[in-house]
Amino acid sequence: MYQLAPNIELLFTEAGDYHDRVRAAAAAGFTAVEMWGPTGVDAPATPKDLPALKAALEETGTQLTAQLAEPRTQFMIPPWDHSEFYRKLDEGVAIAQDLGCPRIVVGSGTGFGGWKRQVQLDKLIEIYQKAIAQIDGSGITLALEPVNVRVDHPGSLLDRTSEAVYIARGVDSPFFGILYDLYHSTVESENPAVELENAGDLVAYVQIADAPGRGEPGTGSIDWPAALATLRGAGYDGPIGLEYYPTTESAASVAYIRELAVNA
Secondary structure, eight states: OOOEEEBTTTSSGGGOSHHHHHHHHHHTTOSEEBOSOSSOOSTTOOOOOHHHHHHHHHHHTOEEOOEEOSSSSOSOSTTOOOHHHHHHHHHHHHHHHHHTOOEEEEOOTTOOTTSOHHHHHHHHHHHHHHHHHHTTTSOOEEEEOOOOTTTTOTTOSOOOHHHHHHHHHHHOOTTEEEEEEHHHHHHTTOOHHHHHHHHGGGEEEEEEOOTTTSOSTTSSSOOHHHHHHHHHHTTOOSOEEEOOOOSSOHHHHTHHHHHHHHTO
């Protein structure tokens, strides 16, 4: 059985603020949730009342499985000043520790204008080696997320799972892995079985949504029993983030994937 973690940016919004969404998810039987940036530095994340969020997590015994690094679009064209990313990383780690969150999701931004792709990937290795050294001893894992550029994130540098794996291997730390998002991978026409076999134990987290449309599982064309079997067959047994835009009320939207996850 997989532990499912509804994204409280998108799900249980009917309940009100973020801490209320945690309580609503817990009341619906979930033991975990995920979210985007805690302080709302980057859109579409918005600021959270962190003490209230912490209280709701503790009150309900709910695990926060992942939060986003802030800022998200740090690695861009000149002047290549990454100081704000490193400064905010310390703040993000402190928040994650306070909320009991074991993972921070990081990205590539739009890359470095005018540089060859391989040089840019190697530069990301350097950036994240420095980041891992900076947060050494924190117990927090950084999960690098490749995203699709065909629909949702045009202009992003990192759009291939294999390249995220290349970077993770280069960083070479037990506290650095990849986020495998089945939706992004499907939109980019990747073969999940092939990508997951190549990634091996570098998969630090998984998120899902159906494709096309990025709605809840069952609204698109992904074969979900097969997809969960592929995940299990690849050896992934961690939590799965539900990062989708529901087409119906939240509790109804999760019914299908919850039923499948019980036996996955």
